[in-house]
Amino acid sequence: MSAEKTAALPEGPRPGETAPLFAAPALGEAAPEGVFDLSRTRGRWVALYFYPKDDTSGCTLEAQEFTALKAEFAASGALVVGVSRDPLKAHEKFRLKHGLDLDALVSDPEGEVCQAYGVWVEKSMYGKKYMGIERATWLIDPEGVVRRVWRKVKPEGHAAEALKVLRAQSA
Numbered sequence: 001m002s003a004e005k006t007a008a009l010p011e012g013p014r015p016g017e018t019a020p021l022f023a024a025p026a027l028g029e030a031a032p033e034g035v036f037d038l039s040r041t042r043g044r045w046v047a048l049y050f051y052p053k054d055d056t057s058g059c060t061l062e063a064q065e066f067t068a069l070k071a072e073f074a075a076s077g078a079l080v081v082g083v084s085r086d087p088l089k090a091h092e093k094f095r096l097k098h099g100l101d102l103d104a105l106v107s108d109p110e111g112e113v114c115q116a117y118g119v120w121v122e123k124s125m126y127g128k129k130y131m132g133i134e135r136a137t138w139l140i141d142p143e144g145v146v147r148r149v150w151r152k153v154k155p156e157g158h159a160a161e162a163l164k165v166l167r168a169q170s171a
Contacts, residue, residue, distance in 0.1 A: 012118025012136070015147055019048070019140045020116040027091050028104035030079050034088075036104040042144060045078035045170060047162050049137040049153075050119045054086045054094035058135070058155040063094070065159035067101045076166050077142070079103040083113055084133060137162055139169065 013019055019038065026036035038046070049066070051059040066073075066080045073080050083106040086094070091105040106113065114120040114133055123132045135155070139148040139162060147169050150158065 012116075012149070013138065013146045015149060017146050019046075019138060019144050019146050020113075021144075022113045022116060024083075024106050024108055024113055025088055026081075026104040026106040027088060027095060028081075028102055030081065030103035031106075036081060036106050038140075038144075041079060041140075043142050045073075045076065045142060045166060046140040047073060047078055047080045047137060047166065048083065048117075048140060049081070049135075049158075049162075050083045050114065050117060050133050051135055052084065052133045054084060054090045055097065059084070060094075060098055062135070062153070062155035062158060063100050063102065064098060065155070065157070067099070069159050069163050070101055070103070072163055073166065076163070076170050078166055078170075081106060083108055085109055085111055085114065139166060141169070 021039045023035055023037040025034055030036055051062055053059055070080055080102050081104045082102050085108050087109055088107045108114055111120050119134045119136050121134045122129055135153040137150045138146055141147050148165050
């Protein structure tokens with residue numbers, strides 16, 4: 001990757017910075033009328049996680065772990081919101097197939113939310129370079145300030161780690 005390309009990639013909001021606001025098509029309780037609007041979450045914590053693709057092994061594991069802990073996130077005053085570039089139709093199939101129960105699954109087909117959070121990055125698989133979503137999570141406080149960021153997330157155990165940090169931050 002050239003230095004020019006690297007410089008052009010946004011890094012995303014850091015702890016202490018205000019989370020970029022967005023409204024995008026979504027499924028779930030936190031998406032009335034089919035739109036999730038981050039500005040409407042003030043007063044609540046948000047675990048905003050980005051994942052590469054619906055119904056792939058790592059993404060499924062991560063979504064299932066967040067689903068299993070949804071009630072505990074809610075008890076700590078937090079919404080759990082997943083974002084990928086998949087269309088709503090794919091999100092719906094993913095949700096139904098795996099019994100997922102997240103507050104919202106956001107569709108970002110144009111990649112605007114991914115760009116704002118700096119997760120649309122050059123990746124490499126088997127020596128081939130391509131653009132894709134870096135698995136990452138932002139923990140956003142009730143005032144809309146980023147409190148914790150996880151980059152290059154490993155799916156297994158990540159939801160539990162995010163919950164642990166949420167509990168410590170919101171205590």
